[in-house]
Amino acid sequence: MTATTPAFPDGFLWGGATAANQVEGAYNEGGKGLSVQDVMPGGIVRPRTQEPTPDNLKLEAIDFYHRYKEDIALFAEMGFKVFRFSIAWSRIFPLGDEEQPNEEGLAFYDRVLDELERYGIEPLVTISHYETPLHLARTYDGWADRRMVGFFERYARTLFERYGRRVRYWLTFNEINSVLHEPFMSGGINTPKEELSEQDLYQAVHHELVASAAATRIAHEIDPGIQVGCMILAIPFYPLTPDPRDVWAAKQAERDNYAFGDVHVRGAYPGYFLRKLAEKGVELEVTEADRALLAEHTVDFVSFSYYMSSCETVSQERESGGGNLMGGVVNPTLKVSEWGWAIDPLGLRTILNDYWDRWGKPLFIVENGLGAKDVLVAGPDGPTVKDGYRIDYMNDHLVQVREAIADGVQVLGYTSWGCIDLVSASTAQMSKRYGFIYVDRHDDGTGTLERYRKRSFYWYRDLIASNGATLVERTGAQD
Numbered sequence: 231m232t233a234t235t236p237a238f239p240d241g242f243l244w245g246g247a248t249a250a251n252q253v254e255g256a257y258n259e260g261g262k263g264l265s266v267q268d269v270m271p272g273g274i275v276r277p278r279t280q281e282p283t284p285d286n287l288k289l290e291a292i293d294f295y296h297r298y299k300e301d302i303a304l305f306a307e308m309g310f311k312v313f314r315f316s317i318a319w320s321r322i323f324p325l326g327d328e329e330q331p332n333e334e335g336l337a338f339y340d341r342v343l344d345e346l347e348r349y350g351i352e353p354l355v356t357i358s359h360y361e362t363p364l365h366l367a368r369t370y371d372g373w374a375d376r377r378m379v380g381f382f383e384r385y386a387r388t389l390f391e392r393y394g395r396r397v398r399y400w401l402t403f404n405e406i407n408s409v410l411h412e413p414f415m416s417g418g419i420n421t422p423k424e425e426l427s428e429q430d431l432y433q434a435v436h437h438e439l440v441a442s443a444a445a446t447r448i449a450h451e452i453d454p455g456i457q458v459g460c461m462i463l464a465i466p467f468y469p470l471t472p473d474p475r476d477v478w479a480a481k482q483a484e485r486d487n488y489a490f491g492d493v494h495v496r497g498a499y500p501g502y503f504l505r506k507l508a509e510k511g512v513e514l515e516v517t518e519a520d521r522a523l524l525a526e527h528t529v530d531f532v533s534f535s536y537y538m539s540s541c542e543t544v545s546q547e548r549e550s551g552g553g554n555l556m557g558g559v560v561n562p563t564l565k566v567s568e569w570g571w572a573i574d575p576l577g578l579r580t581i582l583n584d585y586w587d588r589w590g591k592p593l594f595i596v597e598n599g600l601g602a603k604d605v606l607v608a609g610p611d612g613p614t615v616k617d618g619y620r621i622d623y624m625n626d627h628l629v630q631v632r633e634a635i636a637d638g639v640q641v642l643g644y645t646s647w648g649c650i651d652l653v654s655a656s657t658a659q660m661s662k663r664y665g666f667i668y669v670d671r672h673d674d675g676t677g678t679l680e681r682y683r684k685r686s687f688y689w690y691r692d693l694i695a696s697n698g699a700t701l702v703e704r705t706g707a708q709d
């Protein structure tokens with residue numbers, strides 16, 4: 231490192247991220263009710279079931295519910311400063327519309343927080359991460375119904391009152407913009423996607439935005455020091471060609487995501503979004519009280535997930551790209567992961583700069599990583615995974631984070647996704663692994679659930695210890 235090499239600020243929050251439904255298992259223990267995930271054995275790629283079925287890996291997941299101490303000890307060994315996890319709503323309110331919370335569920339997260347405190351790891355809590363109580367989906371059609379705002383307020387208040395003194399950073403809805411693409415998983419909307427009207431879909435969006443502002447209000451009333459963030463699925467869209475119409479198409483695609491941040495940060499719907507709704511014939515029911523809530527209770531910071539970029543074009547000859555819940559068009563200049571997600575480290579610098587320029591709020595990268603097939607091999611200290619591909623991916627993305635910080639962007643921290651192998655959200659596979667820690671569990675449900683340190687485990691430990699100084703500029707990293 232030379233004197234001119236940019237660096238990470240002191241206190242940068244290095245860590246990892248998970249979600250309850252993808253790690254905890256124990257789907258019917260401790261008084262937990264069912265969530266939408268318990269009837270999604272194939273993620274978003276297969277139809278949901280009526281009841282939980284044995285082929286649903288999330289029912290046991292990686293058994294974090296019983297092994298959290300061992301897992302948090304491993305996070306501490308890597309030197310985590312922060313751990314992002316979600317609270318399973320149906321552990322706290324098993325049906326979702328009860329008056330009183332389930333004490334056993336609350337006590338579980340007390341124990342998780344105790345363990346984090348033991349190691350001085352800061353918690354970052356997602357209130358709702360794709361795990362709406364199933365009863366709310368089936369009885370109310372999830373967020374399509376305004377009564378959800380009240381249920382969520384009660385749930386959020388319960389969490390802030392119980393954990394507010396111990397948890398500084400909170401996120402309201404994971405990837406809130408994903409409801410436009412996956413209404414059941416993201417919004418608990420039971421009506422099949424093909425039958426769901428745009429009127430109901432956008433009304434659900436509005437209810438979530440109001441609920442997010444309401445939660446922010448409650449948090450700040452309880453303790454003005456609590457930091458509440460929104461969480462956006464970030465994908466930069468590039469024009470496929472310099473044709474101005476492609477440039478505009480890419481801008482429109484990005485605005486579908488920007489709109490959610492615009493409301494959270496600026497406190498009102500942007501004109502371009504209102505125009506889009508009008509053109510669709512959607513008339514949102516927005517009360518004066520809603521408007522005031524949105525305007526007065528904006529977020530403290532903006533968080534986002536970043537895995538990939540995509541392209542847009544007006545051309546009819548589109549080659550649709552795979553990717554994280556929203557597709558776009560294939561970018562011929564980029565390599566892709568084994569699951570077809572475009573690998574674009576520079577896109578992360580682009581997003582960081584764009585969001586900072588637009589909103590001027592501190593940013594938190596709360597998901598990033600490479601889903602890949604890992605092979606467990608013998609190592610000097612026991613079984614391990616030689617995951618140089620994952621180290622390269624993360625190294626190259628973090629080099630771009632460092633560049634963005636040098637550009638003047640305020641970045642609070644970085645929590646890599648699936649810091650321990652977990653069940654994939656989109657495909658419900660175990661074989662799509664993201665972790666520094668290998669978990670012996672397989673797509674057919676077999677495995678001992680033993681944990682093993684991958685090569686990336688040691689790499690991340692050294693990276694954190696050096697506050698990012700061990701990153702390397704690799705030639706052709708963007709190719």
Ligand code: BG6
Pocket residue numbers: 249252360404405463535554555597601647653654655656657662
């Ligand atoms: C994000 C979600 O979209 O991407 C996570 O917030 C998810 O829940 C992650 O696991 C990676 O996606 P996948 O489909 O590979 O699990």
